């Protein structure tokens with residue numbers, strides 16, 4: 001059977017001709033990073049083939065696509081997609097102490113998987129309208145004061161409906177619903193969004209008007225789609241986050257509110273999940289920056305009776 005020499009571990013492992021390099025290293029207890037668990041979706045298992053490139057199988061379609069995207073030289077191969085017919089020597093390329101700690105497969109993972117998992121989730125962006133204008137017109141301490149009040153309400157709306165705040169953007173936030181598999185992720189997100197609007201109307205708008213004689217409005221965008229969900233940060237700073245095109249779409253949907261003169265827009269994919277439970281206002285066809293084709297977005301104006309029970 002072929003031998004694979006792993007560096008910098010200095011370990012030699014026997015592998016059958018049908019076993020991937022990744023599978024051989026993991027079987028031997030080598031801490032080989034594999035964020036997407038061998039699906040050619042991440043590139044973290046990459047190795048540099050030092051000797052025996054001629055014994056490596058040709059790149060398959062999935063590896064070829066990733067290699068082209070990341071401009072891999074010929075000798076850099078995805079360990080999860082590569083089998084060998086003869087002896088080879090490879091160097092693992094993602095391996096420092098930080099990497100090892102962050103991607104340790106043996107440590108407990110949270111319910112949402114600290115290493116990252118592809119999930120169908122509801123992604124909600126909320127943003128303060130004209131925040132730059134507001135920040136320019138009142139003292140910085142007052143801006144912070146208003147932001148604290150704003151985030152307090154937004155956080156509560158997200159948490160009350162089972163979501164996670166993934167990150168703060170300076171004048172808004174990104175929230176995720178359905179991280180712990182939920183059949184009503186979109187409905188939870190819609191309810192959170194409507195709560196946010198309610199808090200703005202009932203508390204923040206009159207408050208900012210009274211203190212600063214300024215208007216205060218927000219825009220919300222919601223999309224339902226596939227994203228890689230994982231945790232980042234450590235200890236008390238650990239947060240769930242999501243990466244993927246679906247996140248970019250949600251952000252652009254939020255921005256579309258400005259042109260549409262709406263407060264809460266959702267994509268067709270999100271509406272499909274909650275159609276019977278919400279009241280829809282206007283529907284508009286828009287081009288989202290950086291995306292091809294036209295997207296139909298729908299304004300959410302309220303919730304139907306009975307929807308709350310479904311969300312619970």
Ligand code: FES
Pocket residue numbers: 033034035036037038039040041042043044045046078079080081
């Ligand atoms: S483990 Fe992700 S590409 Fe190999």
